[in-house]
Amino acid sequence: MSGHLSEQHLSEEDLILLYYREPEARADGVAHLQECRACRESAKALAETLELCSALETPEPSVDYGRSTWAQLAPLLEDRPQRRWAWKPVWGLAGAFAALVAAFLIGRATVPSRGVPMTAGLSAQARQRILAISLADHLERAGMVLTEVANEGDPASQRPQAEDLVDEGRLLRQTLAESGESATLEIVDEVERVLVEVANTPDQINAVEVRRLRDRIDSGSLLFKAKVLETNLYKDGKTI
Amino acid sequence: MRIDADMVGQAQRGNRDAFRALVEEHARGVFRLAFRMTGNDSDADDMVQETFLRAWKQIGRFDGRASFGTWLHRICANCSLDLLRARKRVRAQVFAGSESGVEDGMERVAAEGPSPERLALSGEVGEILARAMDGLTEAERVAFVMRHYEGMGIEDIARTLGVQPGAAKHSVFRAVAKLRLALEGVAR
Numbered sequence: 290m291s292g293h294l295s296e297q298h299l300s301e302e303d304l305i306l307l308y309y310r311e312p313e314a315r316a317d318g319v320a321h322l323q324e325c326r327a328c329r330e331s332a333k334a335l336a337e338t339l340e341l342c343s344a345l346e347t348p349e350p351s352v353d354y355g356r357s358t359w360a361q362l363a364p365l366l367e368d369r370p371q372r373r374w375a376w377k378p379v380w381g382l383a384g385a386f387a388a389l390v391a392a393f394l395i396g397r398a399t400v401p402s403r404g405v406p407m408t409a410g411l412s413a414q415a416r417q418r419i420l421a422i423s424l425a426d427h428l429e430r431a432g433m434v435l436t437e438v439a440n441e442g443d444p445a446s447q448r449p450q451a452e453d454l455v456d457e458g459r460l461l462r463q464t465l466a467e468s469g470e471s472a473t474l475e476i477v478d479e480v481e482r483v484l485v486e487v488a489n490t491p492d493q494i495n496a497v498e499v500r501r502l503r504d505r506i507d508s509g510s511l512l513f514k515a516k517v518l519e520t521n522l523y524k525d526g527k528t529i
Numbered sequence: 530m531r532i533d534a535d536m537v538g539q540a541q542r543g544n545r546d547a548f549r550a551l552v553e554e555h556a557r558g559v560f561r562l563a564f565r566m567t568g569n570d571s572d573a574d575d576m577v578q579e580t581f582l583r584a585w586k587q588i589g590r591f592d593g594r595a596s597f598g599t600w601l602h603r604i605c606a607n608c609s610l611d612l613l614r615a616r617k618r619v620r621a622q623v624f625a626g627s628e629s630g631v632e633d634g635m636e637r638v639a640a641e642g643p644s645p646e647r648l649a650l651s652g653e654v655g656e657i658l659a660r661a662m663d664g665l666t667e668a669e670r671v672a673f674v675m676r677h678y679e680g681m682g683i684e685d686i687a688r689t690l691g692v693q694p695g696a697a698k699h700s701v702f703r704a705v706a707k708l709r710l711a712l713e714g715v716a717r
Binding site: 291295301302305306309311312334338339342343344345346347348350354355356358359363366390431438 | 536545549552554555556557560561564565570577578581583585597654655658659662668676678682683698701702705706708709711715
């Protein structure tokens, strides 16, 4: 192989782009492969791995999968569908977890088998980071509830989520108060007050009450403030 | 596809029967994609539901530039990304036992024991590959599935992930590098 050619060896990234025939793959890539045995070997090894990946099998859905999907879907389309699933996999797990984290941060939770506080061994920085992420997650879900109430028309449909948030929010707010985060606490308190109202919404709520609830959400740019705080907390959770 | 175009047009005008035909036509393909994204059939079923719910809600915005199937697959990729991110957030914190653990936890999806779906894969290689896929970050997994299994270009992947093409490309690169490492000794 000539010195000229070896200087142009193809990197793994070049080979990947060539394999997938991406437009930005090196223009001289194919020609280089014809001339360079080392790169050809690398390309072959890469192709073998990627071909193995192609063998990843997926369970084959039954022939009537489309029909059964529709059967489950159809009632949801009639009844404000997008809400139903959205909470299902995320909500319960995240809510239970946030409560656990809050308990953990304020030192209530212990490792069950040994009675050791779960906070043991964690630095203040690590605790701060976990608190930031937990709060961000809490605010994200609270924001979803408030957005639904502000945009649609049926606060009662958000009651279960609001109840969960109020429960977990209690512990998070206690943690915040103990750590002296008063500015953050103020916004979380504000969100909490509206969530309590949503959680206590009666089945039959009149239009005036709905209007009043929406006004509370709109007043003081609550959603905006919560969103900004959530974004900052996520950022802090990664960088603290 | 002509039939799709007709059905989509009718569905956009609120025709539920037309949308039903589209669901029945595309559900299996969406499921396969969702399974590759999530790694198990229960989550895949949820993703299929969510994909069609979002599709129904947003069908007025479908402009026909891509095929309807491609559009659905993009929605499914987004739904899966949301799920994987939510999963990561929860797991990252659950598995954070120390300061460094927090960091590690943020970047990984915890490996679990083989599920029934896994066991149904083709033997040991399937199991290794499924575990390796679980070891990818959510962006790497979604980018790799779209590139490798869906044949989507980097630009399309970037649009779906909401990132710059360079970032999408590097997600694919990192995914391939991790998979090569995991499959070392199996390939060849």
